[in-house]
Each structure stands twice: as structure tokens, then as C-alpha cells.
Amino acid sequence: MYTWKDIEQYIASCARCPLSQTRRLPVMGRGSHSADIMLIAEAPGGQEDLEGLPFVGRSGKLLDELLKSCSLTRDEIYITNILKCHPPGNRDPKEAEKEACISYLKYETFLLKPKIIVCLGRVAAQRIIAPDYKITRQHGTWTNRKGCFMTAVYHPSAILRDPSKLDVTKADFREIVKKRDELRTAHL
Numbered sequence: 001m002y003t004w005k006d007i008e009q010y011i012a013s014c015a016r017c018p019l020s021q022t023r024r025l026p027v028m029g030r031g032s033h034s035a036d037i038m039l040i041a042e043a044p045g046g047q048e049d050l051e052g053l054p055f056v057g058r059s060g061k062l063l064d065e066l067l068k069s070c071s072l073t074r075d076e077i078y079i080t081n082i083l084k085c086h087p088p089g090n091r092d093p094k095e096a097e098k099e100a101c102i103s104y105l106k107y108e109t110f111l112l113k114p115k116i117i118v119c120l121g122r123v124a125a126q127r128i129i130a131p132d133y134k135i136t137r138q139h140g141t142w143t144n145r146k147g148c149f150m151t152a153v154y155h156p157s158a159i160l161r162d163p164s165k166l167d168v169t170k171a172d173f174r175e176i177v178k179k180r181d182e183l184r185t186a187h188l
């Protein structure tokens with residue numbers, strides 16, 4: 001049985017794919033290890049690569065705005081990425097990179113046992129929920145897999161490119177908190 005510390009150490013010295021040669025710092029997930037809600041995005045950006053922490057750049061600021069709009073804080077959720085290393089130029093992760101990295105996400109999920117998984121953006125939704133996931137049409141809808149409720153919302157960087165997506169994403173986040181509260185009540 002691996003611990004959080006074990007996973008962090010494996011990620012810190014990982015050389016399973018060529019991104020380990022171009023990254024500055026690997027980026028492990030962060031947040032509460034007893035969170036009900038797990039956010040999964042695709043890969044660290046440039047600022048995350050410098051700081052070794054998820055969502056610390058412009059997208060992170062927008063994510064904080066979304067969280068604040070539904071009274072969530074980073075301390076009560078867990079945020080991670082499929083890839084733990086930054087793809088140069090912010091390109092989409094390659095299949096081989098996702099395959100090389102996915103076991104770290106599986107360990108994080110196994111240890112956390114979230115009640116709700118929220119994919120941030122198309123790339124995460126297509127890897128985690130369904131390969132043909134259409135973020136424009138399906139964001140905010142729920143899939144129940146083995147008792148874990150999964151949904152996806154627009155990636156913060158998509159909202160930065162197109163601010164008209166902000167309000168609908170705030171509404172999706174309100175529904176996520178509602179679902180968490182329903183699940184908590186059901187388990188009382």
C-alpha cells in the first residue's frame with residue numbers, strides 16, 4: 001500500500017516519459033487528503049512548472065474565482081492533473097505521456113476516494129469520463145461510476161479565452177456543491 005508521501009517521491013524522481021527531461025519541477029496534486037471533491041485537469045502550465053504546484057498561474061486565479069463564487073476553498077478540495085509534468089509550449093498531452101503518468105492519478109484517486117470528480121476541460125473529461133466526451137454539450141452533466149459522481153466543466157484557460165463561458169461554469173460549480181451537500185446528507 002502506497003502512502004501520499006510515496007507517490008510524491010515517485011513523481012519527484014519519475015523519468016517514465018521524455019517530459020521528465022524538459023520539465024523544471026514535477027507537479028503533484030495538492031489540497032485536502034480527506035476532500036469529497038477531486039478536480040482533475042490535463043497538465044501543469046508554465047508557471048506551475050516553475051513553482052511545482054498546480055494552478056498557480058492565470059488559470060489558477062480564475063479557478064479561485066470559480067471556487068469563491070460557490071464558497072469553496074482550495075483547503076477543502078483536492079486538485080491534480082493527468083500529467084505531472086509540463087508539456088512544452090502548453091501543447092495537448094500525447095497518448096504515450098498520459099499512459100506513462102496515469103498510474104499516479106490512479107494512486108491519488110485510490111487514496112483520496114472522492115465522492116465527486118470534476119474534470120477541468122475536454123482533455124481530462126475524455127480521458128476520465130468518456131473518449132467521445134463533448135465538453136460544449138455535456139459540461140455539468142453527471143455520470144455515476146461505482147458510486148463516484150463525475151462531471152466536467154470548462155477549463156479555466158478556455159474561460160480566459162472566452163469569458164462568455166464564465167457564468168455557465170459558475171452555475172456548474174453551484175451544482176457541484178449542491179451534489180456534495182446531497183451526498184453528505186444521504187450519508188448521515
Ligand code: URA
Binds near residue numbers: 056
Ligand atoms: N492548467 C492545467 O491544466 N493544470 C494546471 O495545473 C495549471 C494550468
